[in-house]
Amino acid sequence: MNNKYKILLVEDESNIRTFVTALLEANEYQVISALGCSEAKTMYASHIPDLIILDLGLPDGDGTSFLSELRQKEITPVIVLSARSDEREKVKALDLGANDYVTKPFGSAELLARIRSVLRMYRHSADAGKLPGGKFTLGELVIDYDARRIHIGSEEIKLTQTEYNIIAFLSEHCGKMMTYSAIIKAVWREATDDASIKKLQVNMANIRKKFGSQLGESGYITNELGVGYRMNGDK
Numbered sequence: 001m002n003n004k005y006k007i008l009l010v011e012d013e014s015n016i017r018t019f020v021t022a023l024l025e026a027n028e029y030q031v032i033s034a035l036g037c038s039e040a041k042t043m044y045a046s047h048i049p050d051l052i053i054l055d056l057g058l059p060d061g062d063g064t065s066f067l068s069e070l071r072q073k074e075i076t077p078v079i080v081l082s083a084r085s086d087e088r089e090k091v092k093a094l095d096l097g098a099n100d101y102v103t104k105p106f107g108s109a110e111l112l113a114r115i116r117s118v119l120r121m122y123r124h125s126a127d128a129g130k131l132p133g134g135k136f137t138l139g140e141l142v143i144d145y146d147a148r149r150i151h152i153g154s155e156e157i158k159l160t161q162t163e164y165n166i167i168a169f170l171s172e173h174c175g176k177m178m179t180y181s182a183i184i185k186a187v188w189r190e191a192t193d194d195a196s197i198k199k200l201q202v203n204m205a206n207i208r209k210k211f212g213s214q215l216g217e218s219g220y221i222t223n224e225l226g227v228g229y230r231m232n233g234d235k
């Protein structure tokens with residue numbers, strides 16, 4: 001079964017490892033697992049998985065140390081499993097290069113959806129959603145990068161330059177949760193502080209008004225309070 005995606009699960013809690021392994025295998029993924037950071041490195045090197053599901057609290061160190069080491073040379077997608085509700089941990093993992101995270105306890109459907117989304121994004125990372133002629137399309141949403149114009153269906157959404165830059169940036173990283181600091185750095189070339197986060201939130205509120213109901217949770221952009229924004233990749 002060489003066409004199966006191979007997933008490396010790094011998790012020390014046996015009940016979660018058993019649950020996730022059974023879930024993934026039932027969904028046609030091939031699963032290999034590691035109980036800690038050093039075993040994860042060995043397993044990664046010998047199996048070169050398509051995706052890594054990484055617990056943060058591991059017996060021989062923090063999962064983020066494995067992540068930062070991996071990111072020095074590899075772009076393999078990583079979904080972080082975090083028991084911590086602490087937003088700073090999620091932001092840290094995302095800024096270190098995690099593609100997404102799932103907070104424990106999580107449901108089967110949620111984990112599978114994240115896996116599909118991250119794999120899809122990774123597969124098409126070079127040209128995700130982009131049409132010839134510098135266009136991006138997602139459901140009814142079309143972004144014309146050359147003309148800097150946005151349409152939803154036949155309706156043009158009139159954005160300010162800054163609002164457009166935020167949406168264009170999120171679309172270029174479609175499917176990935178982008179932290180406040182990543183967006184602020186890209187759009188304003190500024191360091192992140194309370195004032196710049198406020199500025200971003202005000203712009204997002206204005207974008208939300210212009211997009212109407214189509215922007216929200218079930219729509220084009222997900223807002224994770226205290227973390228960042230994601231343009232949803234599977235519309």
Ligand code: CA
Binds near residue numbers: 055
């Ligand atoms: Ca753990």
